[in-house]
Amino acid sequence: xxxxxxxxxxxxxxxxxxxxxxxxxxxxxxxxxxxxxxxxxxxxxxxxxxxxxxxxxxxxxxxxxxxxxxxxxxxxxxxxxxxxxxxxxxxxxxxxxxxxxxxxxxxxxxxxxxxxxxxxxxxxxxxxxxxxxxxxxxxxxxxxxxxxxxxxxxxxxxxxxxxxxxxxxxxxxxxxxxxxxxxxxxxxxxxxxxxxxxxxxxxxxxxxxxxxxxxxxxxxxxxxxxxxxxxxxxxxxxxxxxxxxxxxxxxxxxxxxxxxxxxxxxxxxxxxxxxxxxxxxxxxxxxxxxxxxxxxxxxxxxxxxxxxxxxxxxxxxxxxxxxxxxxxxxxxxxxxxxxxxxxxxxxxxxxxxxxxxxxxxxxxxxxxxxxxxxxxxxxxxxxxxxxxxxxxxxxxxxxxxxxxxxxxxxxxxxxxxxxxxxxxxxxxxxxxxx
Numbered sequence: 001x002x003x004x005x006x007x008x009x010x011x012x013x014x015x016x017x018x019x020x021x022x023x024x025x026x027x028x029x030x031x032x033x034x035x036x037x038x039x040x041x042x043x044x045x046x047x048x049x050x051x052x053x054x055x056x057x058x059x060x061x062x063x064x065x066x067x068x069x070x071x072x073x074x075x076x077x078x079x080x081x082x083x084x085x086x087x088x089x090x091x092x093x094x095x096x097x098x099x100x101x102x103x104x105x106x107x108x109x110x111x112x113x114x115x116x117x118x119x120x121x122x123x124x125x126x127x128x129x130x131x132x133x134x135x136x137x138x139x140x141x142x143x144x145x146x147x148x149x150x151x152x153x154x155x156x157x158x159x160x161x162x163x164x165x166x167x168x169x170x171x172x173x174x175x176x177x178x179x180x181x182x183x184x185x186x187x188x189x190x191x192x193x194x195x196x197x198x199x200x201x202x203x204x205x206x207x208x209x210x211x212x213x214x215x216x217x218x219x220x221x222x223x224x225x226x227x228x229x230x231x232x233x234x235x236x237x238x239x240x241x242x243x244x245x246x247x248x249x250x251x252x253x254x255x256x257x258x259x260x261x262x263x264x265x266x267x268x269x270x271x272x273x274x275x276x277x278x279x280x281x282x283x284x285x286x287x288x289x290x291x292x293x294x295x296x297x298x299x300x301x302x303x304x305x306x307x308x309x310x311x312x313x314x315x316x317x318x319x320x321x322x323x324x325x326x327x328x329x330x331x332x333x334x335x336x337x338x339x340x341x342x343x344x345x346x347x348x349x350x351x352x353x354x355x356x357x358x359x360x361x362x363x364x365x366x367x368x369x370x371x372x373x374x375x376x377x378x379x380x381x382x383x384x385x386x387x388x389x390x391x392x393x394x395x396x397x398x399x400x401x402x403x404x405x406x407x408x409x410x411x412x413x414x415x416x417x418x419x420x421x422x423x424x425x426x427x428x429x430x431x432x433x434x
Contacts, residue, residue: 023385054178146191194316
């Protein structure tokens, strides 16, 4: 009878498998999917420039800091389009994109970009490409700490490798959106809360508001939580307010009255820059509106009920995971990079699966479906990578987007699994307060 493998050997096996998954996924992303997408765009006559989400923010920061120009102006928007698309957009051309690509960020986002404004954009984009991948990786151990998931370092390293070998990481590599940095601030802020470092948490959460649509629900939940725990927790609220105030005033000194121009840009943005939410994609409009209200209402009741939970409790972990996943399903932006918000939810479900599996068939089915969606992406990308070495290129290109078939399904599956299990948390006593 063969002895069971040691735990140490299991850890190293997991790390080796994660490395193979990573190699296969990135080969698919760069060598297959990106190549096909470029060919399709060229065949349709779509304008192709740098196609970097960083460019509108970088150009706006450069023009303000070096030349004193308003990044929200129509002139800067036109210059952004020339760099992003290769030429200004033509409203009369039906093949042109509808996204205007303007500077629709709070002005204090320029403080993050300031060190790069003297560099050529290609250099700045390369720096941020690796900074964003690093942010995605580092967010994992921070979310693990915030949700009380503990593991040996080879497993943590494997998880970081898998995070950087996922759809949101690939999106950040090609698009350089600031979402990964914002989510890193959220993860670090949540970890600081669990560690009792409320002042630091307030500062980090203030910086996360560079993308308020992405960070807003989690920040709001943590501020509500802070008001329910006496003077100690209130330090989170005061440091957040003070830090945000300094960011706003600092930007005001650089460009007076920027807040009004930012609000105007935000009002114009839904006309060209937003997508339907995943709920609106899956359901008819009236039902989608009803479900969205239901999700928000559930979240409000759920968070209010657990606002007194200790930061190091299971209840706090569940609330954090549910709010992050709910943000993704109600956010009117079907952008892969935002899926990094699923990390705390998937961590909670994976770490507590043995206990959660006792919650019934529906719970088990939803959890397995969520992880199956992610496993499909990795396995199909790996198979396509191997197939590209053996099969005709035309066959591989035809199946280039097969790994993405479950990308959006992962979002509602994860939220439903979290919502149902958290609703039963009190009854089944799956988790207890520390």
